[in-house]
Amino acid sequence: MARLPVSSSDSSVPRSLWQRQRWLVLRRLSQALVLLAFLSGPWFGLWIAKGNLSSSLTLGVLPLTDPLLALQTLLTGHLPYSAALTGAAIVLGFYLLVGGRVFCGWVCPVNVVTDTAAWTRRRLGIKTGRVPDAATRYWLLGGILVAAAVAGRLAWEWVNPVSLLHRGLIFGMGGGLFVIAGIFVYDVLVASRGWCGHLCPMGAFYGLLGRTALLRVSAAKRSACDDCMDCFAVCPEPQVIRPALKAVGQAGPLILSSDCTTCGRCIDVCDKQVFKMTHRFDQRSE
Ligand code: SF4
Numbered sequence: 686m687a688r689l690p691v692s693s694s695d696s697s698v699p700r701s702l703w704q705r706q707r708w709l710v711l712r713r714l715s716q717a718l719v720l721l722a723f724l725s726g727p728w729f730g731l732w733i734a735k736g737n738l739s740s741s742l743t744l745g746v747l748p749l750t751d752p753l754l755a756l757q758t759l760l761t762g763h764l765p766y767s768a769a770l771t772g773a774a775i776v777l778g779f780y781l782l783v784g785g786r787v788f789c790g791w792v793c794p795v796n797v798v799t800d801t802a803a804w805t806r807r808r809l810g811i812k813t814g815r816v817p818d819a820a821t822r823y824w825l826l827g828g829i830l831v832a833a834a835v836a837g838r839l840a841w842e843w844v845n846p847v848s849l850l851h852r853g854l855i856f857g858m859g860g861g862l863f864v865i866a867g868i869f870v871y872d873v874l875v876a877s878r879g880w881c882g883h884l885c886p887m888g889a890f891y892g893l894l895g896r897t898a899l900l901r902v903s904a905a906k907r908s909a910c911d912d913c914m915d916c917f918a919v920c921p922e923p924q925v926i927r928p929a930l931k932a933v934g935q936a937g938p939l940i941l942s943s944d945c946t947t948c949g950r951c952i953d954v955c956d957k958q959v960f961k962m963t964h965r966f967d968q969r970s971e
């Protein structure tokens with residue numbers, strides 16, 4: 686006899702396209718809206734956000750500054766304008782609260798490129814390559830801070846792919862196109878999730894901010910996991926899943942690693958509906 690669905694979260698009920706793509710759609714919407722906030726001025730004369738992802742003024746009153754940029758500026762020996770410091774404090778507070786790498790999943794335009802590269806790599810069935818050590822991004826982060834202090838200049842910002850792509854999308858891509866294309870080719874052919882997962886100093890910096898964040902993904906229904914590995918295949922930081930899903934080194938179901946970008950892709954792809962978005966005090970298993 687056919688089993689009747691018990692609830693909308695019943696894992697035996699086939700899920701709709703929306704349920705399987707919801708977090709991806711919401712993230713792309715968020716990334717597009719952030720871009721539109723900057724484009725609305727030059728395109729329509731409606732200045733929602735002036736500036737760029739590194740430093741901006743929203744609605745003429747709200748300064749927002751990349752705290753990594755502010756830190757580099759301080760290291761060059763220059764004191765940023767007070768509005769820039771206020772903007773850095775606001776952004777810092779926000780990401781300390783919600784999770785630093787929320788920036789990666791929900792704001793950064795490079796994420797669209799690297800997600801597409803990961804998808805392309807999966808479609809082409811490429812398994813080979815050489816992935817850098819996971820600590821490389823922290824060494825690079827240290828390197829750009831030392832470079833700012835030694836050179837007295839914001840050297841990294843000239844080549845930062847995040848700034849290059851964001852500025853390029855607003856004002857037109859120049860040589861930055863080669864940098865972005867290089868990241869795409871590198872992620873497809875050389876290292877799976879190579880740039881964001883192993884090299885990007887910005888991702889490393891924002892990851893450090895996420896250690897105490899409230900917003901978390903939980904493998905709450907981990908007893909339903911059938912080891913299909915779909916979540917591992919799509920996760921940009923697959924090493925973060927195992928401790929929560931398989932209770933390795935921790936008892937609770939929360940994904941605690943600050944490398945998790947809170948992208949929600951594991952929630953989308955899991956037909957057993959193991960994962961959910963929640964807060965860090967929710968230790969319930971279902
Ligand atoms: S790791 Fe770097 S490039 Fe990738 S999404 Fe995060 S900030 Fe953007």
Ligand code: SF4
Nearest residue numbers: 920945946948949951
């Ligand atoms: S664990 Fe889930 S939410 Fe976290 S990065 Fe991986 S796919 Fe995204």
